[in-house]
Amino acid sequence: MAGLLYLIPVALFLGGLGLAAFFWTLRSGQYDDLDGAAHRILFDDEGKPPPG
Amino acid sequence: MALSAPQRDLGLPSCCLPVAADLAAEAEALAAAATPAVELLTDGTRRLSLVVETLDCAACLPAIEGCLAGLPGLRQARVNLTTRRLTLQWDSSAPPLAEILSPVLAQGHRLAPFAPGRLDRLVEAERRLLLRCLAVAGFAAANVMMLSVAVWAGLLGGEADGGEMGPATRQLLHWISALIAVPAVLYAGRPFFRSALAALKAARLNMDVPIVLAVTLATCLSLFETLQGGRIAYFDAALSLLFFLLLGRLLDHAVRARARSAAENLLALQATSAAVLLPDGRIERLPLQALVPGDTVVVAAGERLPVDGLVTLGCSDLDSSAISGEGLPQTIQPGMAVHAGTLNLTGELRIKATAVGQDSLLARLQDLVETAEQGRAGAVRLADRVARLYAPAVHVLALVTVLGGLAWALSWQDAVMNAVAVLLVTCPCALGLAVPAVQVAAVGRLFRKGILVKHADALERLAEVDHVVFDKTGTLTLGGAELVEAGALADADLALAAQLAAASRHPLAQAVVAAARARSLAVTALPVAVQEWPGAGLVARLPTGEARLGSAAHLGLSQVAELDGPALWLRRPDGAVLRLRFRDRPRPDVAATLRRLQALGLGVELLSGDRAPATRALAAEFGIADWRAGVTPDAKHARLQALAAAGKRVLMVGDGINDAAALTVAAASMAPAAASDVAQAAADLVFLGERLAPVAEAIEVARRARHLVRQNFLFALTYNLCAVPLAMVGLVTPLLAAILMSTSSLTVTGNALRLVGRR
Secondary structure, eight states: OTHHHHHHHHHHHHHHHHHHHHHHHHHTTTTSOHHHHHHHTTSSSTTSOOOO | OOOOHHHHHTTSOGGGSOOOOOHHHHHHHHHHHHGGGOEEOTTSOEEEEEEETTOOSTTHHHHHHHHHTTOTTEEEEEEETTTTEEEEEEOTTSOOHHHHHHHHHHTTOOEEEEOOOHHHHHHHHHHHHHHHHHHHHHHHHHHHHHHHHHHHHHHSSSSTTTSSSOHHHHHHHHHHHHHHHHHHHHHHTHHHHHHHHHHHHTTOOOTHHHHHHHHHHHHHHHHHHHHHTOSOOOHHHHHHHHHHHHHHHHHHHHHHHHHHHHHHHHHHTSOSEEEEEOTTSOEEEEEGGGOOTTOEEEEOTTOBOOSEEEEEEOOEEEEOHHHHOOSSOEEEOTTOEEOTTOEEOSSOEEEEEEEOGGGSHHHHHHHHHHHHHHHHHTSOOHHHHHHHHHHHHHHHHHHHHHHHHHHTTOOHHHHHHHHHHHHHHHSTHHHHHHHHHHHHHHHHHHHHTTEEEOSTTHHHHHHTOOEEEEOIIIIIBOSSOEEESGGGSOHHHHHHHHHHHTTOOOHHHHHHHHHHHHTTOOOOOOSSOOEEETTTEEEEEETTEEEEEEOTTTTTOOOOOOOSSOEEEEEOTTSOEEEEEEEOOBOTTHHHHHHHHHHTTOEEEEEOSSOHHHHHHHHHHTTOOSEEOSOOHHHHHHHHHHHHHTTOOEEEEOOSHHHHHHHHHSSEEEEETTSOHHHHHHOSEEEOSSOSTHHHHHHHHHHHHHHHHHHHHHHHHHHHHHHHHHHHTTOOOHHHHHHHHHHHHHHHHHHHHHHHHOO
16 A cells, blocks of 8 residues: 555646646647647648748 | 639749738838828837738738738737738838738738727637636636545545544645635636626626526635535535636637627728829828718829729729629710729729718618628527526525425525525526537537638527528529630630630639639740730730720620620730620539528529529529529518518528618528628528538538537526425535536537547
């Protein structure tokens, strides 16, 4: 049972990292344009118009 | 936004093609208009949001951002496809605003400055709050659940003192759960606390009151149990409850926010400044608020009209599709009345203002639309009707449980614990998800089919519809122009007409170019410049003689037979005169769609403002027995009210300002995306493309959504009927509560997703 004493904090820490990452994505505006994001992935390079 | 003809031909949307225009002037005018909307940020940079009116396809994103990429001093240029807005941020080393904007204008985009209002920020803040709360609730629920599973497993079988797990370990797990759960509940519960408090202050009950009660009671009692070293804690139930409810809230918010941003873009279309001719002859740009009736305003080609007024000088063609939905521009001469919000296409105009700001026609129409929307908000949605019965019932049940428990000589602690179990299992997890999940699935499905849902409750109303009223021009037809009997024209004549027409933005001219391309004729540039005479036509002085394309008057023809449709005249260099006729083409699938609507059991009716012969011909072509021609906007309004009084639930499909009033009184309304902005603002749903089939599709999806919502409610009710008696006698353990709650939420969501799955 002693394993719990460090396994639980480890699990919480990893979960916390995920949460922090989510907050960062939220703050950097990655959910502001979900429609655009779906299409942007198809373009070769950001800031470069597609050929033609 | 209808694709204009030559561009459709190239297979590219209108938004992605360069057009020739007086760029510099247009950019200057826009920059001046945008100046009041520029925000000065704390780090010294400036920021501006613009509505990109012509943003129709995803290919515009890299095109717009790419053309701005190299500019010095421009920190950020980002297009948002969801809100159709372009955000620019630049510092002092950047060129003047007009220079920044001109490459975007050069791509043929129409821009309007957009000043984000206070409400906007509130909505955006609300969304972020919900997302953050959802993340915290999800994180905490997952981790507490992990610990709870261990506790439940430990409670099963084994040692005589109540399970394999020792009390010390259980105590430790409970304490860790409490440490995660209490802050998480305080953080993630805020949207519910706030709303419940507001409701209680107003002495009302809403769905959030039992939620808050259940969550806080469950948390506090679990904390109390933990302090006492007890065996039962409901931390996981409180958190998963919050998680599921926040999910429902977020879905609901997404549907509403999309609807709102469409309405705001409309407001931004109004010009925000105007060039005013001062008494001393100078021209000065003034903000719109500073104008008074009687001022003379100068409007360059390509600008939107800032005021209602009378034309005092200049000729032009005016695109009034934003107001009337009429596809063909109107020829404007001195003395004519013009309206704010229309677009000046070809020549400079001077206008004496008669109504400014809130008195202009555009503003009055927006008021009308807003009033109608507020009226609609009063209609009680299905979910609210359920909630109104649900919240008091839940409270009574919980109270009965406590009193009953005490009467049965339970300790007060056990009695309250049972009441908490009742509150937890009855909590409207499934109810809170039942409607938003179906709505999001339905709206998403419609979006992929090119139908935008503008009001969150529009689908509910659409499902009830039993009668469909169509407008004619622009709704059953495409509202644009198409060259007819093109076969009668020789290749050389059509090519010459197209060479002239290529210089104009006029829709008839663009239809000529489209016809030439359809015949694979090369539209080469003429050796001389083509001149456009506003409101008249085009002239080119070729070496072989003068060629003209335009109205009969433009060619000097006086005796012209009455025509049944719009026409252009072409004079060849050798002096021969030819007539080009145009017609308004019906949408390609009108007949099939009407059959589909009739198969759905709907009555179909045609109400047109057009003259009787044209309307009769169209009605006969598609077998519409019930038609009325020459109907004024007031008459349309009255007809719809009469239908409503007769107990019909009417879907109005229309595209113009003359339909806007009718759109707002109908039970549900749709407008094509090529419609006037006012009509789009008034409509519940907007459909893209040339086909009419979306009308039938939307009704089908709405009916299926209504069916699923009812199924979901039925399911949630059955679940409660089974679980509540168990909870009242204290048979619901935390494990059972968790299982019941998640299965009901997952079933409801899964049921909603069936709408996405079926093709």
